[in-house]
Amino acid sequence: MKLTSHMNSWPGTGTSKARERKYPRVKVSIPAEARHVMENYPRRGQTTNLSEGGCYLEMVQTLEPPTCVDVVLWLNDEKIQARAEVVTRNAHLGNGIRFTRISDADKLKLRSFVETAQKNHGLPFRGPARLGPGAE
Numbered sequence: 001m002k003l004t005s006h007m008n009s010w011p012g013t014g015t016s017k018a019r020e021r022k023y024p025r026v027k028v029s030i031p032a033e034a035r036h037v038m039e040n041y042p043r044r045g046q047t048t049n050l051s052e053g054g055c056y057l058e059m060v061q062t063l064e065p066p067t068c069v070d071v072v073l074w075l076n077d078e079k080i081q082a083r084a085e086v087v088t089r090n091a092h093l094g095n096g097i098r099f100t101r102i103s104d105a106d107k108l109k110l111r112s113f114v115e116t117a118q119k120n121h122g123l124p125f126r127g128p129a130r131l132g133p134g135a136e
Contacts, residue, residue: 023051026114027122032057034069034084034097045094047073052111054084058094065089071097075113080106 027049033042034057045059055073063069067086072079080102088096102110 021051021053023053023114024118025049025051025055026117028117031074033072034059034063034086034095035072036063037068037070042072048094050110050114050117052099052107052114054087054096054098056094056096060092062089062091062093062095065095068100069097071099073110075109078109080109082106 029046029048030050031044032047032055033044035042043059043061043063045057047055048058049056050073055071057071063086065086065088069084069086071082071084073082082099083101084097084099086095087098
């Protein structure tokens with residue numbers, strides 16, 4: 001009898017396609033906020049990692065999954081916005097966030113930011129150099 005491995009194995013017993021991330025994450029700390037769609041105030045924090053599909057947001061006032069939130073991220077000096085879902089919660093530490101809706105323009109900005117951060121190994125950076133007046 002031939003034994004075969006199952007793709008949906010239990011964690012720690014083999015590789016499961018279902019547990020692989022669709023988008024690679026990069027460790028980067030940027031200002032962010034999450035606003036519950038039924039509240040009129042933001043919960044501010046910092047990301048610890050970021051991808052095209054979501055982020056982990058460190059903040060003291062965490063939210064319960066599967067809360068729907070509007071997320072704002074500051075990529076260098078550019079603000080991007082996404083509708084998202086809280087997928088994990090670590091009380092008083094942070095939330096795992098999955099982006100569910102983001103404009104095409106903001107998606108391109110996010111993709112560019114993540115690719116640059118990956119090239120820099122997640123180290124702090126300011127994106128492509130911006131020359132000021134009189135600079136060559």
